[in-house]
Amino acid sequence: MMDLRELYQDIILDHGRHPRNFRTIEHPTHLAQGHNPLCGDRVTVYMSLDGDRIADVAFQGRGCAISTAAASLMTEVLRGKTVAEARALFNQFHARVTGGEGAALPETLEEEMDRLEPLTGVKAFPARVKCATLSWHALEAALKGGSPGTTVKTE
Amino acid sequence: MRPASLRSLSPAPGGFDPHALRREFPIFANNPDLVFLDSAASAQKPRAVIDRIADYYRTDYANVHRGVYRLSARSTELFEEAREKVRRFLNAADRSEIIFVRSTTEAINLVAQSWGPAFLKPGDEVLVSVLEHHSNIVPWQLLRDRIGIQLVVAPINTTGGLDVAGFADRLSPRTRLVAITHVANATGAVVPVEAVVQLAHKQGAKVLIDGSQAAPRLPVDVQALGCDFYAMTGHKVYGPTGIGVLYGRSELLSAMPPWQGGGEMILHVAFEKTEYQEPPHRFEAGTPNIAGAIGLGTALDFIEELGRENILEHEEALTGYGVDRLSRIPGLRLLGAGQRRLGILSFDLDGVHPHDLAQVLDQHHVAVRAGHHCAQPLMEWLGLSGTTRASLGVYNDERDIDALAAAITAGREMFAR
Numbered sequence: 001m002m003d004l005r006e007l008y009q010d011i012i013l014d015h016g017r018h019p020r021n022f023r024t025i026e027h028p029t030h031l032a033q034g035h036n037p038l039c040g041d042r043v044t045v046y047m048s049l050d051g052d053r054i055a056d057v058a059f060q061g062r063g064c065a066i067s068t069a070a071a072s073l074m075t076e077v078l079r080g081k082t083v084a085e086a087r088a089l090f091n092q093f094h095a096r097v098t099g100g101e102g103a104a105l106p107e108t109l110e111e112e113m114d115r116l117e118p119l120t121g122v123k124a125f126p127a128r129v130k131c132a133t134l135s136w137h138a139l140e141a142a143l144k145g146g147s148p149g150t151t152v153k154t155e
Numbered sequence: 156m157r158p159a160s161l162r163s164l165s166p167a168p169g170g171f172d173p174h175a176l177r178r179e180f181p182i183f184a185n186n187p188d189l190v191f192l193d194s195a196a197s198a199q200k201p202r203a204v205i206d207r208i209a210d211y212y213r214t215d216y217a218n219v220h221r222g223v224y225r226l227s228a229r230s231t232e233l234f235e236e237a238r239e240k241v242r243r244f245l246n247a248a249d250r251s252e253i254i255f256v257r258s259t260t261e262a263i264n265l266v267a268q269s270w271g272p273a274f275l276k277p278g279d280e281v282l283v284s285v286l287e288h289h290s291n292i293v294p295w296q297l298l299r300d301r302i303g304i305q306l307v308v309a310p311i312n313t314t315g316g317l318d319v320a321g322f323a324d325r326l327s328p329r330t331r332l333v334a335i336t337h338v339a340n341a342t343g344a345v346v347p348v349e350a351v352v353q354l355a356h357k358q359g360a361k362v363l364i365d366g367s368q369a370a371p372r373l374p375v376d377v378q379a380l381g382c383d384f385y386a387m388t389g390h391k392v393y394g395p396t397g398i399g400v401l402y403g404r405s406e407l408l409s410a411m412p413p414w415q416g417g418g419e420m421i422l423h424v425a426f427e428k429t430e431y432q433e434p435p436h437r438f439e440a441g442t443p444n445i446a447g448a449i450g451l452g453t454a455l456d457f458i459e460e461l462g463r464e465n466i467l468e469h470e471e472a473l474t475g476y477g478v479d480r481l482s483r484i485p486g487l488r489l490l491g492a493g494q495r496r497l498g499i500l501s502f503d504l505d506g507v508h509p510h511d512l513a514q515v516l517d518q519h520h521v522a523v524r525a526g527h528h529c530a531q532p533l534m535e536w537l538g539l540s541g542t543t544r545a546s547l548g549v550y551n552d553e554r555d556i557d558a559l560a561a562a563i564t565a566g567r568e569m570f571a572r
Contacts, residue, residue: 004514004515004518004569007514008511008569013569013570016511016570017506017570038526039509039510039525039526039527039540039541040526040527040531040534040540040541041540042540062540063508064508064509064510064511065508065511065570066510066511125514128510128514131510
């Protein structure tokens with residue numbers, strides 16, 4: 001069996017305990033909720049776009065260490081990115097946590113992807129992949145729908 | 156039936172040795188490190204049940220209630236013998252009061268869909284409790300949306316037991332059915348169903364009891380309880396999946412319209428008019444889960460041989476040990492179960508999400524359930540999104556609880572802030 005420390009690396013435990021950007025945004029341009037029906041966890045992702053660029057992104061909710069850390073790290077890497085870059089990162093991230101290889105990323109984004117690398121330990125624990133992707137699915141829903149109140153389920 | 160008496164495994168007169176009993180469950184030989192504490196989700200199967208199902212297919216299999224040939228007659232006999240075993244298990248007055256269904260869920264849906272529209276009118280009330288599993292909530296909501304009944308919810312008290320006074324308050328002349336659990340799946344709270352039945356009947360309401368968690372743990376006597384319906388499932392009483400039971404009092408079942416239509420449930424079919432069978436066959440359209448019923452019968456033999464009172468004693472003693480052991484873990488809060496808790500230990504560990512904890516427990520080979528346990532309204536009531544739940548079976552002993560406690564402590568250390 002895989003060592004549990006592969007799943008719960010220090011960076012994940014740290015972000016799980018002390019999530020960054022764990023707040024609301026007063027007047028978000030985009031907002032969506034993610035819901036994992038398996039565990040009842042919920043996350044709300046708030047975003048402020050300035051043109052095509054993510055000026056601010058934050059989240060709130062209740063989740064396990066993995067989903068909290070994933071949301072926290074996501075907000076850190078996404079600030080200042082364009083919508084296209086955010087989508088490229090999600091594609092790559094999704095591929096890696098499910099054990100695949102996504103399309104190659106430009107070098108600037110590779111660095112950001114490295115920061116998300118600790119989360120890819122979930123690929124050995126299939127039941128936990130949804131925890132790592134919940135906030136990203138919510139982000140995608142926010143970008144797609146945009147209208148506040150959109151809820152996405154991890155299915 | 157069984158090669159050797161299970162009691163021969165027991166060190167104490169009357170009781171049984173749970174650890175020795177593990178030899179009767181092949182899952183433990185094939186998973187030697189397994190600490191299985193998820194029997195409330197589904198119990199493991201004794202060899203007798205596994206073998207009986209295979210033997211039945213090998214030696215006695217044919218469809219039931221159809222053929223005139225001997226093999227079909229034998230199969231029918233075995234199927235009906237299983238029904239008789241269930242009758243004895245629940246102490247129903249008559250075998251015709253035992254309907255084979257797929258699960259507890261299907262049993263409750265049968266009542267909601269057959270008895271409901273036939274005997275309820277808009278404005279009538281169905282009373283449930285906060286403790287219910289989704290399977291004893293959603294069928295009544297579907298019925299509400301279909302025919303306009305009201306769904307009323309009885310509260311729990313601060314200790315997590317049914318608030319009997321609050322329950323009595325919510326009974327009214329419009330209450331036509333009380334649908335309530337016997338043992339709450341999320342907390343192990345034992346509901347005083349005797350009092351519930353008395354109060355409900357005084358108001359003229361019928362009572363359906365969800366016995367999913369009670370049937371494997373408590374002696375159940377539907378006549379002594381006086382309930383009108385009792386639902387249980389096979390896979391939690393050490394039987395196979397896909398088989399469950401609805402008990403219904405004869406006079407109620409006889410007055411109920413068919414639920415599903417098909418073969419088996421008819422007397423005579425013509426395009427102008429079809430005449431239906433009497434219960435129980437009226438409610439068993441199509442070829443039933445014959446092997447499942449026979450396997451369930453063997454599981455009930457297994458339980459009877461261990462002794463219902465012995466099992467209750469075992470569950471009570473181990474539940475007490477678990478409460479004591481877990482309560483001493485700092486930061487651990489057991490969910491209240493009122494005055495009586497049986498076989499289920501549901502808890503919250505400060506600062507550790509149930510899924511993270513369950514992941515650590517799995518690393519220690521401890522199998523538990525984490526989440527809302529299909530009781531989201533109860534979780535909402537308690538202000539929790541979920542809990543970690545350990546539940547007991549006949550094969551568990553103190554060692555399993557000790558392993559659980561050690562693994563929880565390891566999890567606590569890992570996630571401690």
